[in-house]
Amino acid sequence: MTVLDDGDHVVVVGAGLAGWRFVEALRREGYGGALTLVGDESHRPYDRPPLSKQVLVGKWPAEHATLATDDHLAAADVRLLLGTPATRLDVATTTVHLADDTALAGTHVVIATGSRARLLPFSAGHQLHTVRSIDDVARLNVDLAPLEAESVVAGIGGGFIGAEVATALRTRGLRPLILEASERPLINVLGPEVSSWLEGLPASAGIELRTRQKIDDVYRADGDFRVLFASGDTLAARAVVVGAGAVPNVEWLATSGLSIDDGVVVNEHLLATDRVAAIGDVARFEWANTAGSELTRIEHWQVANDHAGSLAHYWAQGVAATKLLVPYFWSDQYAKKIQLLGHPRPSDDVTRVAGSSDEAKWVALYSRDGLVTGVVTLSQPRALMLSKHFLETPTQLDAALAAAPWIN
Ligand SMILES: Cc1cc2nc3c(=O)[nH]c(=O)nc-3n(C[C@H](O)[C@H](O)[C@H](O)COP(=O)(O)OP(=O)(O)OC[C@H]3O[C@@H](n4cnc5c(N)ncnc54)[C@H](O)[C@@H]3O)c2cc1C
Numbered sequence: 001m002t003v004l005d006d007g008d009h010v011v012v013v014g015a016g017l018a019g020w021r022f023v024e025a026l027r028r029e030g031y032g033g034a035l036t037l038v039g040d041e042s043h044r045p046y047d048r049p050p051l052s053k054q055v056l057v058g059k060w061p062a063e064h065a066t067l068a069t070d071d072h073l074a075a076a077d078v079r080l081l082l083g084t085p086a087t088r089l090d091v092a093t094t095t096v097h098l099a100d101d102t103a104l105a106g107t108h109v110v111i112a113t114g115s116r117a118r119l120l121p122f123s124a125g126h127q128l129h130t131v132r133s134i135d136d137v138a139r140l141n142v143d144l145a146p147l148e149a150e151s152v153v154a155g156i157g158g159g160f161i162g163a164e165v166a167t168a169l170r171t172r173g174l175r176p177l178i179l180e181a182s183e184r185p186l187i188n189v190l191g192p193e194v195s196s197w198l199e200g201l202p203a204s205a206g207i208e209l210r211t212r213q214k215i216d217d218v219y220r221a222d223g224d225f226r227v228l229f230a231s232g233d234t235l236a237a238r239a240v241v242v243g244a245g246a247v248p249n250v251e252w253l254a255t256s257g258l259s260i261d262d263g264v265v266v267n268e269h270l271l272a273t274d275r276v277a278a279i280g281d282v283a284r285f286e287w288a289n290t291a292g293s294e295l296t297r298i299e300h301w302q303v304a305n306d307h308a309g310s311l312a313h314y315w316a317q318g319v320a321a322t323k324l325l326v327p328y329f330w331s332d333q334y335a336k337k338i339q340l341l342g343h344p345r346p347s348d349d350v351t352r353v354a355g356s357s358d359e360a361k362w363v364a365l366y367s368r369d370g371l372v373t374g375v376v377t378l379s380q381p382r383a384l385m386l387s388k389h390f391l392e393t394p395t396q397l398d399a400a401l402a403a404a405p406w407i408n
């Protein structure tokens with residue numbers, strides 16, 4: 001492969017975390033050529049994690065989440081095209097077509113279009129809320145502002161975003177009611193054991209959680225919302241927020257000829273072709289880990305950051321990262337912090353090595369075939385970081401248990 005030179009033009013599509021961090025990283029790597037960043041939102045690149053936390057609680061104005069300040073933008077020397085979605089990519093000519101008929105002829109293209117909140121096909125349609133963007137939170141605030149204290153807000157889905165939103169709404173004096181389809185929130189992510197340790201958290205934060213909820217519809221009635229359950233029962237709510245996961249933004253690539261399969265399929269260097277790459281939430285990448293390699297898509301803030309840095313380094317220097325990417329995720333919910341290292345499967349074995357659910361503090365190791373695959377902690381940030389090296393080089397569970405860094 002040839003490294004970038006100053007005669008090149010890199011077009012980055014998607015002005016979110018991954019796209020913006022890539023722009024910054026590429027300049028840090030010394031790239032002096034043309035750089036264009038295209039985004040469909042009207043906002044400058046911003047950070048999403050605060051949206052369901054500080055911003056929704058009302059602690060921060062949304063502008064605090066901005067990543068690309070005036071100074072940063074000037075330093076990055078990037079042409080920023082906002083409010084215009086890309087509609088098509090011609091891979092052979094590395095040309096990105098925009099909705100306003102602009103054609104951006106690049107030499108290299110980075111796909112960083114992220115993911116969007118999954119919508120559910122209910123009658124109330126777009127009057128249901130999701131929390132993915134600054135505009136989503138603004139719309140939600142308009143509907144929440146007139147509500148009296150203890151007004152019921154239904155939260156459909158008790159996963160990470162659902163739990164964070166419920167926590168924020170409770171802090172605002174509302175009465176969030178979480179309606180979860182499965183037998184326990186996060187059971188399909190963290191597995192049966194660890195999800196059971198988390199089950200009591202909503203109640204401890206004064207939030208009602210109802211599990212095994214089969215919802216047939218959500219519709220409007222008398223100025224309110226009604227949630228209709230398969231049982232025929234209904235629930236009245238003043239607002240409804242859906243947290244049902246996310247789907248990758250790949251539709252604009254339908255005619256590109258790229259391999260699309262739950263994301264843009266890319267290799268271990270994040271490349272779909274020599275000159276087209278995908279990073280962040282949208283990338284289904286070949287992830288090298290201590291157990292080997294697997295094709296996966298990971299919706300974590302840290303992964304988007306790391307992808308951006310690795311791709312910039314690879315294209316600017318022709319050198320691939322040698323350190324394994326260790327995915328990191330955190331979630332602030334019910335006044336606790338859940339943290340996760342690695343990318344364990346819900347079917348992996350789990351060993352609790354410190355703490356207990358009663359203390360609402362614990363450390364768990366995940367393992368598969370005796371090899372450590374992940375570390376998950378509740379309100380034990382130091383223990384998590386001390387265990388990171390188990391995921392940087394292959395580590396047998398027995399060796400990790402003997403080393404026990406979480407004791408320190
Ligand atoms: C509310 C919320 C809270 C979160 N909290 C956490 C957390 O606590 N911890 C954690 O690890 N992760 C968290 N995440 C996940 C994290 O924010 C994402 O992993 C990260 O934003 C991914 O960055 P990205 O750039 O790949 O995608 P995005 O941030 O989704 O950015 C993609 C951008 O591309 C734009 N776009 C899409 N299609 C087009 C198009 N055709 N043309 C132009 N632009 C387009 C999108 O509108 C968006 O602006 C949270 C996410 C949300 C929504």
